[in-house]
Amino acid sequence: MADGxxxxxxxxEEIRRLxxxxxxxTLFIATNENRSAQVSIEDGKIVYLYFSNTVGTTALERMAQIHAGRYRFQEGPAGLPRVDLPPTETILAALEAAASREGASDRREGGEAPAVAAGLTEPQKSVLVACLVEFIGPIAEILSEDHLRQASDLNTAIDALAGEIPSPDQAAQFRTLVLSKLSG
Incomplete structure (x- = not known):
């Protein structure tokens, strides 16, 4: 994945490949508008969709709003509830149709989305530190200082702070928690 x-x-395309x-x-998506999405796949079938505080078919419909983002795939069972969804091929077709409408002009220009303004706001920093405290305790305030000072954008900061959490499962939970708090 590119830096931007x-x-x-x-x-x-990555969802289809998976x-x-x-x-x-679970594929975790952070959009360029600071919204989060999740696509959970079980043995090649999409079993859970989340986008900006909605789940299921409502999330699928709203995912058409996504223009660009970053993603991470976390292998293994997600432990998320199954929701009533159309067949996987129908979901993929809907996502592909939405993506082709949103990005037609940008794809002709090479596939990279426009860069988002760099840097973190003070409210974003506060949320990041508060969430990290939930996973590693008060040491989070000290560990986060350098990461937050050096981070050029929100996703870089989230990744750096998640790296301070020893458990990969808890690091994924941290990412989800931060994105949900910042998208609200």
């Missing part, structure tokens, strides 16, 4: 945000069409490989795991 990539077009949603490229993320949808489905075709019949993997189990």
């Amino acid at each position: 945000y990539i077009l949603f069409a490229k993320i949808v 489905v075709s490989q019949q993997v189990t795991g």
Whole structure:
């Protein structure tokens, strides 16, 4: 994945690839508008969709708003509830249609989305530190100082702070918690 945000069409291509490989795991997406999305796949079938405080088919409909983002795939069972969804191929077709409408002009220009303004706001920093405290305790305030000072954008900061959490599962939970608090 490039340093900047990539077009949603490229993320949808990755979802299709994961489905075709019949993997189990969750793709976490952070949009360029600081919203979060999740696509959980179980043995190649999409079983859970989340976007900006909505789940299921409502989340699928709203995912059409995504223009660009970053993503991470966490392999293994997500432990999320199954929701009533259309068949995986129908979901993929809907996502591909939305992505082709959103990014048609940008794809002709090379596939990279426009850069988002760099730097972190004080409210973002506060949320990041508060969330990290929940996972590693008060030492989070000290550990986060350098990371937050050096981070050029929100996703870089989230990744750096998640790296301070020893458990990969808890690091994924940290990412989800931060994105949910910042998207609200």
